[in-house]
Amino acid sequence: MTSLNDLIKEIQASKIQAKMESQNRLSITVEKEKLREIATMLKSKGLDHVVSVTGMDYMEESKFEVVYHLSSYSDKDLTSVIVALRTSTKYEDPRIPSLYPIYESAWTGERETYETLGIFFEGHPDMRRMFLPEDFEGVYPLRKSFKIKLEGVFVDKSV
Amino acid sequence: MDKILSSSGMEIDIVPVEGELNVGPQHPGSGHMRIYVKLNGDIIEDAELDVGYVHRAVEKLSENRNYMHLIPLVERPAILDSIHMNLGYVMAVEKIIATDVPERAEYLRSFAAEVNRIASHLYGLGILGIFLGHSTAFMWGFGDREVWVTILEALTGARVTNSYIIPGGVRRDLTPAIMEMTKKAIDYTRRKLEDWRKIFFYNPTIRARLENVGVMTKEKAIEWGAVGPNLRASGVPFDVRKDEPYAAYSSLDFEIPVYKEGDGLARGLVRLDEMEQSMRILEQIMKDLPEGNILSDRFFKQIPPIRLKKYWEGQRRIVLPGYYASFRPPKGEASSRVEASRGELFYYLVSDGSPKPFRLRVITPSYRMIYAFEQLLKGSRFADLVSIYGSFDYFPPEADR
Numbered sequence: 001m002t003s004l005n006d007l008i009k010e011i012q013a014s015k016i017q018a019k020m021e022s023q024n025r026l027s028i029t030v031e032k033e034k035l036r037e038i039a040t041m042l043k044s045k046g047l048d049h050v051v052s053v054t055g056m057d058y059m060e061e062s063k064f065e066v067v068y069h070l071s072s073y074s075d076k077d078l079t080s081v082i083v084a085l086r087t088s089t090k091y092e093d094p095r096i097p098s099l100y101p102i103y104e105s106a107w108t109g110e111r112e113t114y115e116t117l118g119i120f121f122e123g124h125p126d127m128r129r130m131f132l133p134e135d136f137e138g139v140y141p142l143r144k145s146f147k148i149k150l151e152g153v154f155v156d157k158s159v
Numbered sequence: 160m161d162k163i164l165s166s167s168g169m170e171i172d173i174v175p176v177e178g179e180l181n182v183g184p185q186h187p188g189s190g191h192m193r194i195y196v197k198l199n200g201d202i203i204e205d206a207e208l209d210v211g212y213v214h215r216a217v218e219k220l221s222e223n224r225n226y227m228h229l230i231p232l233v234e235r236p237a238i239l240d241s242i243h244m245n246l247g248y249v250m251a252v253e254k255i256i257a258t259d260v261p262e263r264a265e266y267l268r269s270f271a272a273e274v275n276r277i278a279s280h281l282y283g284l285g286i287l288g289i290f291l292g293h294s295t296a297f298m299w300g301f302g303d304r305e306v307w308v309t310i311l312e313a314l315t316g317a318r319v320t321n322s323y324i325i326p327g328g329v330r331r332d333l334t335p336a337i338m339e340m341t342k343k344a345i346d347y348t349r350r351k352l353e354d355w356r357k358i359f360f361y362n363p364t365i366r367a368r369l370e371n372v373g374v375m376t377k378e379k380a381i382e383w384g385a386v387g388p389n390l391r392a393s394g395v396p397f398d399v400r401k402d403e404p405y406a407a408y409s410s411l412d413f414e415i416p417v418y419k420e421g422d423g424l425a426r427g428l429v430r431l432d433e434m435e436q437s438m439r440i441l442e443q444i445m446k447d448l449p450e451g452n453i454l455s456d457r458f459f460k461q462i463p464p465i466r467l468k469k470y471w472e473g474q475r476r477i478v479l480p481g482y483y484a485s486f487r488p489p490k491g492e493a494s495s496r497v498e499a500s501r502g503e504l505f506y507y508l509v510s511d512g513s514p515k516p517f518r519l520r521v522i523t524p525s526y527r528m529i530y531a532f533e534q535l536l537k538g539s540r541f542a543d544l545v546s547i548y549g550s551f552d553y554f555p556p557e558a559d560r
Contacts, residue, residue, distance in 0.1 A: 079402040105384025131211035
């Protein structure tokens with residue numbers, strides 16, 4: 001049993017940026033080299049599954065950010081908490097170590113992030129497209145440079 | 160043997176022991192999806208879920224729509240669970256624009272959510288029935304669901320895709336006539352659930368198809384990140400309504416049904432028991448419903464008095480004030496989760512200060528079940544595929560989004 005305060009102390013002791021964003025929401029930012037190490041530590045503290053894997057494209061800074069939302073089923077003190085584990089990578093090197101060896105539940109999210117943003121997760125056993133059809137090979141729709149055609153609103157003023 | 164066949168002019172085809180099969184993609188059960196299975200005799204050696212046949216690109220579209228225009232969009236993936244899809248999204252928006260919700264609106268949100276949960280579970284049990292060839296359950300599920308859908312229609316104006324919940328409150332008030340309808344529906348469904356037990360769950364044929372089939376152990380359920388009734392059927396007592404209460408759930412009294420077997424029967428029974436708990440919640444809401452407004456004062460003040468008189472005083476309805484047209488929330492991010500009918504529904508919303516979200520991440524319960532579904536199929540019998548599919552209540556449009 002780990003309470004949230006113990007968890008924060010533990011993280012800050014290992015010199016990692018961690019802050020409470022609101023009640024029950026903790027945010028941790030790590031470099032991608034340390035991602036697995038921190039994830040292993042968090043898992044040992046009772047955060048046993050990945051809720052979501054989100055990729056984001058920051059065009060101005062030419063970098064991708066990946067956010068893992070972790071939560072717990074087995075530790076009753078942590079079930080209300082969602083920990084956001086953030087890491088980022090530059091456009092030139094869109095590779096991030098996969099958390100699949102630690103959290104099996106990251107499987108779907110990492111695959112989807114790969115197909116929509118083109119971030120390669122090293123160590124994931126199934127880095128293939130998932131939801132999108134074949135003609136999206138090499139096209140990454142959630143990048144901000146991918147613009148979709150929008151239909152405007154047409155108002156007929158003569159009537 | 161060959162001699163007899165050739166003399167009679169008949170031929171025989173040799174069926175290979177190993178082979179591959181496609182289940183779907185034309186609507187194998189509850190939506191379009193292909194399950195690719197590699198068989199050895201009757202045993203599934205490998206299975207792969209080919210999802211994406213009903214992909215709606217909600218996440219990309221959300222970067223091109225105003226916050227209010229997204230409410231009808233996010234409901235579409237799970238039309239039979241639209242109140243929850245709506246509620247989770249609006250809760251995330253409310254966190255960013257920091258608005259309060261009146262107590263009556265919180266109760267009404269719980270009310271609509273529980274009505275929707277019963278309707279969705281009946282739908283799920285109906286689908287499970289027809290998967291197993293029990294067409295009575297299919298007819299009953301869809302027929303009994305209609306009672307609850309009618310209540311939603313009376314409350315929100317639409318059978319499905321209700322767009323009932325808006326930032327700061329709800330759109331319509333609960334009237335005494337709807338309460339009367341709900342009381343009748345509860346009486347009817349209580350009686351009917353007994354019949355469900357007798358004809359469906361105590362039926363030896365159904366038990367043979369569900370009992371000890373597709374067993375997901377507690378450890379595996381946690382590891383694979385299973386959600387909702389499927390998780391609770393494996394002995395994990397997790398429910399967002401209890402663990403991180405939202406709407407009015409912190410002041411309502413209900414229990415979470417948990418089974419430890421982890422098989423198809425347990426998953427079905429969790430749904431059946433949850434319906435009873437939902438009806439308990441509905442009775443409490445109707446008894447304790449506080450008086451007051453159904454929209455936060457911050458927005459209510461903006462409604463012009465003439466329209467207020469006509470719609471709010473006349474028909475107990477909210478007309479949307481101008482603020483909603485294209486508001487710009489401050490920079491920031493928020494994550495919300497609700498317990499949808501099929502499990503935990505997670506929204507992650509990032510705002511960059513413009514009228515459109517920078518990023519909206521939608522993690523639906525069926526999406527979380529994709530991996531568990533695939534893993535559980537491996538090693539089971541081919542005839543059990545439909546039983547596992549049905550008992551998971553897996554809904555492809557919800558998973559694809």
